[in-house]
Amino acid sequence: MGDTFPRGRVAVAGAATFGVGEMPGHSTIEMAGKAVQLALADAAINLAEVDGLFIALPDDLFAGLSLAQYLGLHPRFTDNNRAGGASFMSHLVTACMMLDAGYLDCAVIAYGANQRSSGGKLSTPARPDRWDAPYHPMYPLSFYALAAARHMHQYGTTREELASVAVAARLWANTNPEAFAKGPLTIEDVIASRLISSPIRARDCCLVTDGAAAMVLTRTPRAKDGPQPLVPILGAAAATWYNSVTQADDITVTAAAESGPRAMAMAGLTPGQIDTVQLYDAFTINTILFLEDLGFCAKGEGGQFVASGAISPCGSLPVNTNGGGLSCCHPGMYGMFAMVEAVRQMRGTAANQIAGAQTALAHGNGGTLSAQATVIFGNAETV
Amino acid sequence: MSGPGAEWDAALAEGRFLIQQPLGGGAAVFPPRAFAPGTGAELEWVEASGLGTVYSATWIQRKPPEPPYNVVLVDLAEGARMMGCVEGVTPETLHIGMAVKARIIAGETPIIVFDPVEQADG
Numbered sequence: 001m002g003d004t005f006p007r008g009r010v011a012v013a014g015a016a017t018f019g020v021g022e023m024p025g026h027s028t029i030e031m032a033g034k035a036v037q038l039a040l041a042d043a044a045i046n047l048a049e050v051d052g053l054f055i056a057l058p059d060d061l062f063a064g065l066s067l068a069q070y071l072g073l074h075p076r077f078t079d080n081n082r083a084g085g086a087s088f089m090s091h092l093v094t095a096c097m098m099l100d101a102g103y104l105d106c107a108v109i110a111y112g113a114n115q116r117s118s119g120g121k122l123s124t125p126a127r128p129d130r131w132d133a134p135y136h137p138m139y140p141l142s143f144y145a146l147a148a149a150r151h152m153h154q155y156g157t158t159r160e161e162l163a164s165v166a167v168a169a170r171l172w173a174n175t176n177p178e179a180f181a182k183g184p185l186t187i188e189d190v191i192a193s194r195l196i197s198s199p200i201r202a203r204d205c206c207l208v209t210d211g212a213a214a215m216v217l218t219r220t221p222r223a224k225d226g227p228q229p230l231v232p233i234l235g236a237a238a239a240t241w242y243n244s245v246t247q248a249d250d251i252t253v254t255a256a257a258e259s260g261p262r263a264m265a266m267a268g269l270t271p272g273q274i275d276t277v278q279l280y281d282a283f284t285i286n287t288i289l290f291l292e293d294l295g296f297c298a299k300g301e302g303g304q305f306v307a308s309g310a311i312s313p314c315g316s317l318p319v320n321t322n323g324g325g326l327s328c329c330h331p332g333m334y335g336m337f338a339m340v341e342a343v344r345q346m347r348g349t350a351a352n353q354i355a356g357a358q359t360a361l362a363h364g365n366g367g368t369l370s371a372q373a374t375v376i377f378g379n380a381e382t383v
Numbered sequence: 384m385s386g387p388g389a390e391w392d393a394a395l396a397e398g399r400f401l402i403q404q405p406l407g408g409g410a411a412v413f414p415p416r417a418f419a420p421g422t423g424a425e426l427e428w429v430e431a432s433g434l435g436t437v438y439s440a441t442w443i444q445r446k447p448p449e450p451p452y453n454v455v456l457v458d459l460a461e462g463a464r465m466m467g468c469v470e471g472v473t474p475e476t477l478h479i480g481m482a483v484k485a486r487i488i489a490g491e492t493p494i495i496v497f498d499p500v501e502q503a504d505g
Contacts (some may be wrong), residue, residue, distance in 0.1 A: 130388070131414040132466045134494050137454045138443055145441035146456055153439070153479045197454075198442040198474070246456055246466050251439060 005235055005266040006100035008383035011223035012231040013106075013314050014043025014216035017344045020329045021180040023210040024117040028057045031112025031212035031223055033070045033198075036193060039214035044227050047071060050216075051118045052098060052107035054091035057331050058115065058124060067110060076104060084126070084239065088335040089373030090238045105218065112212030113331035124332060126367070129244055138197050140293040141205070141208025141283070143245050143368035145197040148285035151252045152199060154300065157288065159199060161303030163190035165284035166203050166326050168260050168312040173323025175313070176351040180209050181327040190284075204284040206325035206334070213336035215343065220383065231346040234359070235266030238373035245368040252300075255372035256293035256363060263374040264295075267359075271295040274347050274376070275357035277317060278338040280365040281324040287311070290363055291319070294374065313352065321345065321352040335364035339375060346379045387415035390428070395493050400431045400485055402463055410462030434460040435497065439472035442474050453477055457485075457497060469497045 016038035019031055026034075032055060050238050053075045057063040064078030077098065081090045095107035128139050137143060151157045167187055173179035184205070193203040198322055217233075224230055239255035239262070242248065264270060271294060279290045288302035296317055297305040305311075311319035322328040322341040329337060342360035344350040358381050364373045385393070387403070391414075394401045403412040403426040405419040410425060412419055419426055435457040451474065457467045467485075468479040469477055476499075483497035 129414075134492070135454045135466050135468050136443070136452070137441075137466065142441050142443060142454055146454070147441040148443055150439040150479065195444050197444070198451075200441075246464060251456070 002265060003262055006096060006234040006272070007234050007266055007268070008378070009219055009220055010096040010099045010233050011108065011220045012215055012233070012343050012377070013045060013218045013226045013228065014039040016042050016214055016341050017178065017337065017340055018212040020178050020211040021209050022116055023114065026210070027157070028059055028112045028114055029066050029070050031210065032057065032067065032110040032214065035212035035214035036071065036108055036110050036111060039108070039216050042191070042228065044123035045214040045216055047073070049106045050108050051076045052095060052104035054088070054107060054109040056080060056082050056087040056111060056333060058113050062133040063257070083238065083373065085282070085333040085335045086238065086364035086366035086371045086373040087333060088339060089236065089362065089364040089375050092217070092233065092339070092375055093236045093238055093373070096233055096236060099217060099219055101172045106213060106218045109217070109336070110214040111333060111336040113333065114210045115332050116208050116210045132244055132246060139199060140368045142197040144283040144285055145200045147245060147251045147289065147369055148199050148283070151285060151288065154252055155303065157303035158369060159191055160187050161307040162199070162204060162284040162288070163187045164307040165287045166279065168306065169281065169320055169324045169326035170353055171313050172321050173327035176322050176328060177321040178351065179328040180207055181323070198352060200283055206282045206330035207327065209329040209331055210331055211329045211331035211337065213340050213369055214334070215339060229347040231343050232378050232383045234269070234376045234378045234382060235263040236375040237262035237266065238371065239373045243367055243370050248369070254288065254289050254293050254369045256290050256374065259372045259374040260294035260363070263376050267376040269359060269376060274359050274361045276321060276342070276354050276360045277319045277363070278322070278341045278360065279320065279363040280334050280338055281320055281326050282330070282334065282365060284326070286365060287319065288371070294361070294363065318354050321350055322356065338362040338364060342375070342377045346377050387417055387503065389468060391415045395487065395495070398474060398487055400433055400488065400495060401428045402461055403427065404429045404432045404461070411459065413459065413463035413465050418483050431485065432460050434500070435483050435485065437468060437469065437477070437479055437481040438464060439479060440477055455497070467495060469499065472499060
């Protein structure tokens with residue numbers, strides 16, 4: 001047994017973002033609360049109907065409690081799983097199981113962060129562990145740099161191939177009104193940007209923005225009665241292999257190689273049947289690693305795959321159609337925004353809508369390539 | 384009685400670099416554990432040879448005139464991996480696959496660093 005999932009029996013009834021880019025003067029709980037209000041309005045569901053709260057905030061160890069207080073609810077269950085940027089996909093797994101079992105009737109997943117307005121630095125309470133800390137790696141950047149350096153050594157991945165990920169993200173962002181970073185960006189721009197922790201340069205890094213997002217989940221019949229196009233959840237899996245990526249057997253293989261196939265098996269889909277991919281691109285190497293691990297290209301060929309233009313507008317596999325963490329927004333734990341963009345694609349309302357898309361994969365990454373979680377959304381045709 | 388982390392610290396303070404080995408064989412374990420990860424097997428302390436190979440490396444840039452410093456992952460000869468730094472190298476000379484040997488820098492908080500090993504075959 002294991003991996004039994006209620007395919008298509010739970011759906012996204014509402015979804016919303018708030019304050020993407022800059023939203024000065026707001027605390028993290030105010031940001032998250034506003035996103036919840038908007039997502040409930042989107043679903044036409046009353047606040048009082050919410051009975052499950054799932055949340056991670058950057059600055060609040062008791063965020064589930066805080067959200068109950070802020071919303072004025074007495075939820076049946078709260079979940080403050082903190083698997084970094086993969087937290088929200090993990091929340092979704094738990095929420096789906098609890099909704100299908102009838103323990104909950106209406107679950108809300110929420111996130112909000114103000115890291116741009118609160119100082120402009122990536123604010124995370126996470127630190128290197130005591131075994132890594134004496135060597136002063138930049139956290140989390142140097143851990144990704146070590147993976148990138150090894151990937152280049154092991155497979156011949158080039159600096160230009162890494163840069164092409166940032167260029168593709170910018171092309172998508174340029175036609176998304178919600179995206180924070182717009183304007184021309186070339187391979188040469190990326191390679192000429194400031195070296196931070198080799199081989200990672202400034203333009204290989206995600207943005208530092210504000211932003212909040214929330215989703216409302218119900219059992220599918222309820223969502224069908226709502227005002228939005230049906231977005232059923234077809235599969236969802238979380239995989240956790242370690243905390244520090246220094247402990248990876250092979251630093252070029254992430255736990256996405258487990259979460260992806262498990263989620264796709266639940267959905268009854270293969271990578272070739274996924275119409276669009278929204279993944280957590282904290283750094284350009286992430287996109288390459290995850291596309292390989294999720295099965296969209298062979299291990300070691302990710303660099304060539306992204307440089308071929310496959311993931312750009314008009315490419316064969318639309319990836320991060322909102323501009324991703326590299327050019328749309330990155331408030332610190334990006335997972336929610338990958339899921340909301342996947343939901344918009346399934347509804348047919350994305351800024352860069354992929355015509356005819358019926359399946360969307362959203363992938364979250366937490367820690368330093370440590371925790372990985374994959375969710376597959378469909379539309380009404382898929383259930 | 385101390386936990387494995389404190390036992391490791393105490394040995395390092397005495398100038399000894401310890402790692403753990405599962406009773407009955409298997410790859411060495413680092414960071415220290417109360418039992419072997421994945422199997423639960425009993426562990427014993429052994430002196431690390433200190434020999435290793437650079438598995439990956441990054442140079443962290445600082446505001447000039449401060450020079451960049453390196454952070455590496457080292458595959459220890461006994462089978463475990465640890466973070467470290469290599470002394471006496473430059474971005475041009477430090478490379479993945481480089482043979483290195485551990486050295487303990489004593490002090491209030493002793494630390495393990497690595498030096499390049501001259502290859503006999505050049």
